Amino acid sequence: MSHCLAAVVLEMLTSGAQGQFPIVQNMTVTEGGIANLTCRVEHNDNTSLQWSNPAQQTLFFGDKKALRDNRIELVRATSQELTISISEVTLADEGLYTCSLFTMPVKTAKAFLTVLGVPKKPEINGLTKPAIEGDHITLTCVTSGSKPAADVRWFRNEKEIKGAKEVNASGKTFTVKSSLRLQVDRQDDGVAYTCRVDHVALTATHEETTQVLEVHYAPIVNILHSATLPQEGQYLKLECVPQGNPSPDPVLWTKDGGELPDLDHMIVEGRELTFTSLNKTDNGTYRCEATNHLGTSHAEYKLVIYDAPTTPSPSTTSPAPTLPDTTGPLDSKHLNSAVTGNR
Structure with missing residues (x-):
């Protein structure tokens, strides 16, 4: 009988001892956020719980605050739970936090608080001035x-x-740099280069900064014309289309290597040269020239004026005889008339 009683008492003591161990969990929080540290005991006989920081300073002993830090507050204190919160978490708060259960002997459990550092908005350096076509730059x-x-x-x-x-x-924390080395050309003018930062601590999907590249380059020139085969008396417009940065303006029109003749039917407006009514004296080579601080370029258009089409004179030829309807049978009179008319 005594052996049975001893076994029952031993079992009860073992079960109680197993339930007396504090239970905690590791936590991860973003810098500036709130960390909730919870310590639980399944079975407690009113033994006190205590939270300590990585420096082994007591934060709370039961519901009694032990450390003067306005960021640390009590959330819940019972015989089976002690939960505290740390607001405005900093990187210095990272480390092992200890929950102690004051039994004999004292039992402890440790929870590691991981603090994520939030990356700052990225900055792009290397675009202090416009680049020149052919330059090597580093972003x-x-x-x-x-x-x-x-x-x-x-x-x-x-x-x-x-x-x-x-x-x-x-x-x-870490500082991360990423560099791009480019040899720029006119195709890079106006191109947006974006630096994007991804990180687990970012509440949004990412942080990014964009810079638009400005490239200066010498002009190239094209001439557009309104007529494929210009004819005498016809209207014609020539448009000079320069592409350069800075934009070359104004453009210069010349004819056969000299100035344009001063004619009423020849009008220059901006980049356009207009002929209101072409005549043969307008034949020649027209040049449009465009210049910026990086160079000069030109395009030429050779104007050859064709004769205007003449209006045909009225015809004196007799109309062809009308053949009889052959959908039905022909008699001999109609047949002779048709043959004679075709001789």
């Missing part, structure tokens, strides 16, 4: 304050391109 994107290190990507007009990445540690 550098920088973001700091991330933990773990942020992922930095480049996009050219929304199409991803590869940059050279560099990661440097600074205390608990």
